[in-house]
Amino acid sequence: MTPKPIALITGGAGGLGRACAARLRSTHQLVLADTALAAAEEAAAEVGALALECHVESENSVAACIQAVESSLGPIDALVTMAGVIQERHFPPEAFAQGDWDRVMGINAKGTWICCRLVGAGMAARGHGSIVTVSSIAGHGSWSTHAYGPSKAAVMNITQNLAAEWGRSGVRVNSVSPGFTKTERMEELERSRGADNQKLIRQSALGRWIRPGEVASAIAFLLSEEASAITGIDLPVDAGWLCGVRWSGSSAGEVPPAR
Numbered sequence: 001m002t003p004k005p006i007a008l009i010t011g012g013a014g015g016l017g018r019a020c021a022a023r024l025r026s027t028h029q030l031v032l033a034d035t036a037l038a039a040a041e042e043a044a045a046e047v048g049a050l051a052l053e054c055h056v057e058s059e060n061s062v063a064a065c066i067q068a069v070e071s072s073l074g075p076i077d078a079l080v081t082m083a084g085v086i087q088e089r090h091f092p093p094e095a096f097a098q099g100d101w102d103r104v105m106g107i108n109a110k111g112t113w114i115c116c117r118l119v120g121a122g123m124a125a126r127g128h129g130s131i132v133t134v135s136s137i138a139g140h141g142s143w144s145t146h147a148y149g150p151s152k153a154a155v156m157n158i159t160q161n162l163a164a165e166w167g168r169s170g171v172r173v174n175s176v177s178p179g180f181t182k183t184e185r186m187e188e189l190e191r192s193r194g195a196d197n198q199k200l201i202r203q204s205a206l207g208r209w210i211r212p213g214e215v216a217s218a219i220a221f222l223l224s225e226e227a228s229a230i231t232g233i234d235l236p237v238d239a240g241w242l243c244g245v246r247w248s249g250s251s252a253g254e255v256p257p258a259r
Helices: 015-024 038-046 059-072 098-126 148-169 184-193 196-200 213-223 241-249
Strands: 006-010 029-032 050-053 080-083 129-135 169-176 234-237
Touching: 006 015, 006 059, 006 098, 015 029, 015 038, 015 184, 015 213, 029 038, 038 050, 050 059, 059 098, 059 213, 059 241, 080 098, 098 129, 098 148, 098 169, 129 148, 129 213, 148 169, 169 213, 213 234
Parallel strands: 006 029, 006 080, 029 050, 080 129, 129 169, 169 234
Antiparallel strands: none
């Protein structure tokens, strides 16, 4: 019996990380890495995974995590870079503390780069592997967050560069860009912001939230052999927000209602 491929999910204790683990548990041996080890262990227990502490912005921490995976299970076949932080408020540039900007960029962009570089190098040496990074619709254009949007745009560019770098070595690298996804964290923000997020939801073509499992299904597809000819792309999982939001500035004023 062929053993299941080994998948490392960073940010595995969060809502999207747990959804991804639930989706991949039947096809992969899973390792959930997170800064919050207790939460990662709880999530890992639900899917029969290994839990590890990992700080993605630290090269030493990521290297130690990889070593622990290889010692316990074997070489990593699939990587999902789910670890990230959001920027909860808009700060004008002159009021945005440099340390806060550095934190967002350090975890989202630098952390993605470190994980991909260290895991992907091993994949390339072995001649196979699949990586899915997690960007955001905020990285697709102007946004009211001067750190989060740029950090996610960087993730998409890192993804494209590595896909070209390692393609001939048998490694595929793609990204997904979730839209407004109904995680516990997003529900907390919605309660604190009132109706702000509802306006954003109405701007999407489908006019609804995205379920965490829908993002996980997109990731599972890109990791799988069904996507064997796909590399270097970004796949928005956004309920059509990127196409629908443009209607707000058109003569129609909004996406048409159901007929």
